[in-house]
Amino acid sequence: MKCVRRLQPAVAPDGAAVVVxxxxxxKEILPFDEVAK
Incomplete structure (x- = not known):
């Protein structure tokens, strides 16, 4: 959990990491084709 806390501050400004x-x-919920749309 400590690793996650350390990443959060660095990820927040990026935003791209959040999208990833x-x-x-x-992907786990929907098929990849649906996500591509």
């Missing part, structure tokens, strides 16, 4: 994490979560 979300995309991974979405």
């Amino acid at each position: 994490v979300l995309s991974f979560s979405i």
Whole structure:
């Protein structure tokens, strides 16, 4: 958990990292084709 806390401050300004994490979560729920759309 400590690692996650350290990453959060660095990830927040980027925003791109957040999108990547979300995309991974979405991939688990929806097929890749739906995400591409």
